[in-house]
Amino acid sequence: MAVQHWADALRKAKKTALISDGKRKAHYLFEDGNEMAEEYDLKTDELVLRKWRHKTTFGGQGQWTWEVGETNPNDITSDVIKENCSNPLFMRKDTKASFQWRIRNISYPVEVYSVSAEPTERCCVIRTSNKKYYKKFSIPDLDRCQLPLESAALSFTHANNTLIISYKKPKEILTLEQELLVELKKLKGTSEGDIDCKTQ
Amino acid sequence: MAAQVATTKVPEVRDITRIERIGAHSHIRGLGLDDALEARQVSQGMVGQLASRRAAGLILEMIKDGQIAGRAVLIAGQPGTGKTAIAMGIAQSLGPDTPFTAMAGSEIFSLEMSKTEALSQAFRKAIGVRIKEETEIIEGEVVEIQIDRPATGTGAKVGKLTLKTTEMETIYDLGTKMIESLSKERVQAGDVITIDKATGKISKLGRSFTRARDYDAMGSQTQFVQCPEGELQKRKEVVHTVSLHEIDVINSRTQGFLALFSGDTGEIKSEVREQINAKVSEWREEGKAEIIPGVLFIDEVHMLDIECFSFLNRALESDLSPVLVMATNRGITRIRGTNYQSPHGIPIDMLDRLLIIATTPYTEKETRQILKIRCEEEDVELSEEAHTVLTRIGLETSLRYAIQLISTAGLVCRKRRGTEVQVEDIKRVYSLFLDESRSSQYMKEYQDSFLFNETQSPQMDIS
Numbered sequence: 001m002a003v004q005h006w007a008d009a010l011r012k013a014k015k016t017a018l019i020s021d022g023k024r025k026a027h028y029l030f031e032d033g034n035e036m037a038e039e040y041d042l043k044t045d046e047l048v049l050r051k052w053r054h055k056t057t058f059g060g061q062g063q064w065t066w067e068v069g070e071t072n073p074n075d076i077t078s079d080v081i082k083e084n085c086s087n088p089l090f091m092r093k094d095t096k097a098s099f100q101w102r103i104r105n106i107s108y109p110v111e112v113y114s115v116s117a118e119p120t121e122r123c124c125v126i127r128t129s130n131k132k133y134y135k136k137f138s139i140p141d142l143d144r145c146q147l148p149l150e151s152a153a154l155s156f157t158h159a160n161n162t163l164i165i166s167y168k169k170p171k172e173i174l175t176l177e178q179e180l181l182v183e184l185k186k187l188k189g190t191s192e193g194d195i196d197c198k199t200q
Numbered sequence: 201m202a203a204q205v206a207t208t209k210v211p212e213v214r215d216i217t218r219i220e221r222i223g224a225h226s227h228i229r230g231l232g233l234d235d236a237l238e239a240r241q242v243s244q245g246m247v248g249q250l251a252s253r254r255a256a257g258l259i260l261e262m263i264k265d266g267q268i269a270g271r272a273v274l275i276a277g278q279p280g281t282g283k284t285a286i287a288m289g290i291a292q293s294l295g296p297d298t299p300f301t302a303m304a305g306s307e308i309f310s311l312e313m314s315k316t317e318a319l320s321q322a323f324r325k326a327i328g329v330r331i332k333e334e335t336e337i338i339e340g341e342v343v344e345i346q347i348d349r350p351a352t353g354t355g356a357k358v359g360k361l362t363l364k365t366t367e368m369e370t371i372y373d374l375g376t377k378m379i380e381s382l383s384k385e386r387v388q389a390g391d392v393i394t395i396d397k398a399t400g401k402i403s404k405l406g407r408s409f410t411r412a413r414d415y416d417a418m419g420s421q422t423q424f425v426q427c428p429e430g431e432l433q434k435r436k437e438v439v440h441t442v443s444l445h446e447i448d449v450i451n452s453r454t455q456g457f458l459a460l461f462s463g464d465t466g467e468i469k470s471e472v473r474e475q476i477n478a479k480v481s482e483w484r485e486e487g488k489a490e491i492i493p494g495v496l497f498i499d500e501v502h503m504l505d506i507e508c509f510s511f512l513n514r515a516l517e518s519d520l521s522p523v524l525v526m527a528t529n530r531g532i533t534r535i536r537g538t539n540y541q542s543p544h545g546i547p548i549d550m551l552d553r554l555l556i557i558a559t560t561p562y563t564e565k566e567t568r569q570i571l572k573i574r575c576e577e578e579d580v581e582l583s584e585e586a587h588t589v590l591t592r593i594g595l596e597t598s599l600r601y602a603i604q605l606i607s608t609a610g611l612v613c614r615k616r617r618g619t620e621v622q623v624e625d626i627k628r629v630y631s632l633f634l635d636e637s638r639s640s641q642y643m644k645e646y647q648d649s650f651l652f653n654e655t656q657s658p659q660m661d662i663s
Contacts, residue, residue, distance in 0.1 A: 057333045058442065059479070060450040080400035081338070081378050084360065084371035127367065134367035136431055 002146035003172045010180065017187040023048060026184055039069070045181060047094050067140055068092045088133055095166075097174075099139055103163040106133060110158040115165055117151040124154065126165070141173055224284075224603075227577040231289040233257045245573055246289055248566035249282050255557045256286050260293055263523050266493055270521040272512075274501070274551075276528055276544055277559030280599040283527040286559070287497045290525065299443055299494030299522075301326040305503030316511045317467045323515055324444040324473075326522035328492035329480055332437045336397040338372075339434055340365050341408045341427045342389050347379055363393075365428045375400075392425050397433070441492065444520070447476050477520060494522045501526035502545035505537035509550045516553065526554075567594045567602070574603050580610035581620045589626050597635040605629050 013028040019042065028036040032055070039049040049069030056062045070091055088106040092099070103126070114127045123138040142149060153168040169177075231253050232243030239246075239253040246253060252275070259273050275283045291300040301322055308318040340363035347359040359374035361382070374382070378400055385402050387393055390411035394403050406423035452468045483489035498504070504512075515521055533545040542548060562570065568591045575582050582590065586609075594602030609625045618625070634642065643650075 056450075057331060058447045058450050059476075080375050081361075081372050081395060081397070082375075084373050087370050131364075131367055132369050134365070134431055 003176060006144045007176060007179070011183075015184075015187060017184060024184065026187070037064075040181070040184070044096075046096065066091075068094060090135060090137075098169055099141065099167040101137070101165045103133075103135070103165075105161060106158075106163050107161050108132065113156065113158065113163060115154060115156045117149050117154050119149045119151075122149055124149075124165070124167070126163070139167060142170075145172060145176070147172060222578055225288045227573050228285055228288045228292060230293045231257055231260065231286070237261070242569055242573075244289070244292075246282075246285065247569040247573065248562055249286070249559055252277075252282075252286060252557045252559050253289070255555075256290055259523070259525070259555070259557075260290055263290075263294065263298070263493070263495060266491075268523075269493055269519050270516040270524075272516055272524040272526065272554050274526045274528065274544065274546070274554040274556045275559065276556060278561055279529045281559040281561055283529065283559055284499060286557070287499070287525055287527060290495060291497070294495065297328075297441060298492055299326050299328040299441075300497065301494065301522075302497045302499070305498055305500040308504070308508065313467050315505075315508055319508060319511055320473075320515070321445055321448075321468070322496055322498075323521060324448060326494040326496040327444045327520055328441045328494055329444060329447065329483075329489050330439055330441045330492055331483065331489040333440050334435050335438050337434055337436050338363065338395045338397060338432050339405075339428045340370075340392070340432045341410075342387060342391045342393060343369065344389055345382065345387065347374075347383075363432055365430060365432055367430055368432060370432050392428065443494075444476065444480070447480075448473060451476060480520075491520070495525055496522045497525045497527070499527050500529075502528045502530045502533060503536065506535055506547065507537065509535075509547050513550060513553070562599060564591060564595055567591050567599060570594075570599065571602060571606070574606055578607050578610065580606050580613075582606075583620045583622050585623045586621050586626050589623050593626070593630065593635075597637060601635045604633070608633065 009030060010028065013030045013036075015029075016027045018025050022042050024040040024042055026038045026040075028038075030036070034055060035053040037049070037051050037053075038047065040046065041048055047068055050067045051064045051069070052067055053064050054062050070093075086105070089104045090101065091104070092101050094100055108128060108130060112128045112130055114129070115124060116127075117124050121136075122143060123136050126133065126135045126137075128134065139149070147170055153170075154165070156163060156165040158164070227245040230244035230246070232240050232246035233253065234240060237254060237257040239250040239257070241248070241250070256275075259271075262268055262271065275286055277283055287302070291302070294300055303322055308315045308322075310318060313321075343362040343364050345359070345361050347357055349357055356376050357379050359379045359382075361372045361374055361378075363370055363372065378395075381400065381402050385393075385404055387402065387404065390408050392405040392408050394405060395401070406425035408427050409424050410427060412424055448468045452472050480489060480491065484491060512524070516524065528544045528546070530545050532541055532543050534540065535542050535545050535547055540547075543551060546554075568587065571587065571590055571594060572582075575587075590602050590605060590609075593605065605626060608629045609621045612625045612628050613619075613621045616625075
C-alpha cells in the first residue's frame with residue numbers, strides 16, 4: 001500500500017528527461033516543491049546518481065543532497081571547516097540486485113567491523129571495535145515505501161581499503177524500479193543540447 | 201634615547217568589539233521602572249518624565265504579553281523632551297528577542313518603491329516568527345589541535361583538528377576563520393565543543409571527564425561533561441527568530457536567500473505576502489512556530505502624508521500587525537498632502553485610534569541630572585560651577601545645545617591640559633558656537649548683508 005503511495009507520487013511528479021554523455025538523466029519536481037534528480041547508465045540501466053533538493057523551512061531553495069552516487073568532497077569549498085582527505089569516505093552505489101554502500105579509504109582489518117540493522121530506529125549502523133569509525137545510515141528507498149528492515153539481507157566485505165556493505169533489494173523495490181525504468185524510457189527526452197529550462 | 205623607546209612602544213592590543221561610538225541616546229538602557237511599574241526619578245539613563253515613562257511601561261507590558269495586535273501609541277511633546285529616549289527605552293527593555301524596527305517618517309519617500317510598500321515592509325520587519333529549524337552540527341571531544349604558521353610569516357595559517365566521540369574519531373581541516381575563533385575561545389585538547397557547520401560558530405560545552413585529574417587547577421566555572429556518543433555530525437533542532445519580511449524576501453525570488461545579501465529587494469507581490477501569512481498561521485496552529493509581535497517606531501510622524509495615514513488605519517486592523525509607536529514634536533499643523541490643519545499633523549480618524557503619551561519640558565533639577573549622565577557617557581569631568589552654568593544654558597537655550605557643549609568644552613579643557621571643565625571652558629565654547637536663538641538674532645541684524653537679499657521675497661513655506 002505504501003509502495004503504491006510512493007509510486008503515485010512519482011507518477012504525479014513533473015518529469016523531465018534527457019540523454020547526455022552516456023547517461024539517462026531525469027529530473028522530478030514533486031507536488032510539495034521538492035526536487036529529485038537521477039542518472040542511469042545507458043548500457044547497464046544502473047542507477048549512477050540520485051540527489052534531492054528539499055525546500056527549506058522558510059520556503060527557500062536548499063542545497064542538493066546526495067542519496068546515491070559519488071559526492072565530490074573537493075566540491076565543498078568551505079573556508080570554515082571540512083573533513084580531512086585522510087578520513088574514510090562514505091558513498092552509496094547500487095547494483096541491480098542490491099543497495100550497496102562503499103566506505104573508501106578505511107584500512108582496518110576485516111575483524112574490526114560490525115554492521116547491524118536496527119529496525120526500531122530504521123537505520124543500519126557500522127561500528128568499529130577500535131572506535132575509529134561509526135556511521136548510522138538509513139535506506140531512504142525502504143523508508144519511502146515503508147518496507148521493513150531485515151538484518152538477514154545485510155552483508156559486508158572488506159578489500160582494497162574499501163568496506164562494501166550490501167542490502168538485498170526486496171521484491172517490491174525490484175518491481176517498482178522496473179516499472180519506473182520503463183516509464184522513463186517512454187519519456188521523450190531531448191537527446192542532446194539545450195532544452196527549455198525555466199530559471200525564473 | 202629613552203624617549204624614542206617610549207614613542208615606539210607597541211600600542212596595547214584592544215578588543216575591537218568593545219569600542220563603541222557614543223550616540224545621542226546611548227546612555228539609555230531601559231525605561232527605569234520598578235516592579236510595580238512606578239518610574240524611578242533617575243534610573244537606567246532616564247530622568248524625570250515620570251508619567252510618560254509609566255505610560256510607556258504599561259505599553260511595554262502589553263507588547264511583552266503579545267496578545268494584542270495593532271495598537272498604536274503617539275508620543276507627543278516639545279523638541280528635546282525625551283520622546284526618542286522613551287522609544288529607545290522601550291526597545292532596550294524588550295531585549296534582543298523582540299523585533300524593534302525604528303524608522304523616521306521621511307524614510308518612506310523613496311524613488312525605488314512606493315510609500316505603502318515601504319510601510320508594509322517596515323510593518324513586516326517588526327513581526328518576528330520563532331520557528332524550529334534543523335542545522336548540522338559537529339559535536340565531539342577535542343583530541344588534538346595543530347596549527348601551522350607558514351615559515352615565511354605571511355600567508356594563510358593551516359590547521360588540523362581531531363575530534364572524537366565514544367565511537368569514532370575524525371580529522372578536520374581548518375580554515376583561517378575557524379583557526380581564529382578556536383584560539384579566541386581558547387579551545388584545548390580535552391574540551392568538549394560543538395561547531396555549527398553552516399556558520400562556524402563554536403560553543404564550549406565543558407571539559408571531558410576522562411581528562412579530569414585530581415590536582416588540576418581549574419576555574420570554578422569549568423564544567424565537566426561526558427564525551428558525546430555516536431556520530432560526530434548530528435542534526436540538531438535550533439530555534440530561530442526571523443521577521444516576516446525576511447521570509448517574504450526568501451520567497452519572492454527563485455534565487456532564494458541570496459536576495460537578502462544583494463540588498464535591493466524591490467517590491468514584493470501581495471500574493472507572496474498572502475501565501476506567507478497563510479503558511480505562518482498554519483505553522484502556528486500546528487504548534488511549529490510562534491509569532492512575536494514587535495514594535496515599529498516611526499519618528500517624526502508628521503512627515504507622513506494623508507495616503508500613508510489611511511494605509512496605517514487599514515494595516516493596524518490586520519491581526520498580524522505590530523504595536524506602532526510614533527513620535528512627533530508638532531502642534532496643530534497642516535496634514536501633509538492636504539490643506540487641512542490637524543493636531544500633530546495627523547488626521548482625526550487616525551488620532552482616534554491612538555493612545556497619546558505627552559512629554560513635558562524638563563525642570564532645572566532634571567536638566568542638571570541629564571547633563572551629569574551625558575558627562576559620564578562622554579567621559580568629561582565637570583566642575584560644580586561649570587555644571588551650574590551648563591544647566592542654566594540648557595534651560596535658557598535648549599537641552600540639546602547644552603549637551604553639544606559638553607564634548608566641545610571637554611576638548612577645550614584638554615587643550616589647556618586641565619582635568620576638569622571649568623566655567624571658562626564653557627564660556628569659551630558658548631562664545632564660539634551660537635545657539636539657535638542667538639543665531640536668529642544675528643540673522644535679523646545682518647540679514648541685509650547676506651547673499652540674494654536684494655529682492656524682497658515672501659517667506660518660505662516650510663510646513
